[in-house]
Amino acid sequence: MTALYTASATATGDGRSGHTRSSDGVLDLDLAVPKEMGGPGGALTNPEQLFAAGYAACFHGALKIVARQQKIDLTDTAITVDVGIGPKSDGTPGFQLNVAIEAELPSVTPEKAQELIEAAHQVCPYSNATRGNIDVALTVA
Numbered sequence: 001m002t003a004l005y006t007a008s009a010t011a012t013g014d015g016r017s018g019h020t021r022s023s024d025g026v027l028d029l030d031l032a033v034p035k036e037m038g039g040p041g042g043a044l045t046n047p048e049q050l051f052a053a054g055y056a057a058c059f060h061g062a063l064k065i066v067a068r069q070q071k072i073d074l075t076d077t078a079i080t081v082d083v084g085i086g087p088k089s090d091g092t093p094g095f096q097l098n099v100a101i102e103a104e105l106p107s108v109t110p111e112k113a114q115e116l117i118e119a120a121h122q123v124c125p126y127s128n129a130t131r132g133n134i135d136v137a138l139t140v141a
Contacts, residue, residue, distance in 0.1 A: 055124075058124050
């Protein structure tokens with residue numbers, strides 16, 4: 001693959017309780033472990049939120065491309081991505097992620113919305129990267 005764009009970010013400090021910064025400085029954030037995972041939580045982000053935000057934006061873009069290819073005008077759409085983290089389900093050491101994608105597509109029927117999100121799931125780079133590695137559930141609101 002020839003990359004059209006490469007993003008670069010560096011994490012420093014104490015990992016999940018450290019700091020992350022993109023190479024251009026646009027992203028420059030302190031991180032905190034969520035309370036649910038034994039950390040302080042608070043007004044700081046974490047890797048799962050960053051992954052959810054990126055996946056939601058990417059999936060929404062893929063959805064718009066798929067709809068445009070089918071000559072469907074989508075209005076007032078939203079994609080919400082929930083990223084869960086927990087112990088690996090096979091009992092081996094470590095953690096794993098799961099993802100739930102919920103689409104709001106009020107301008108089309110629920111059946112067409114489901115068809116569009118399934119097509120977007122085949123196009124989205126995040127979906128392609130995670131396919132076969134983590135559980136991803138697709139639903140229409």
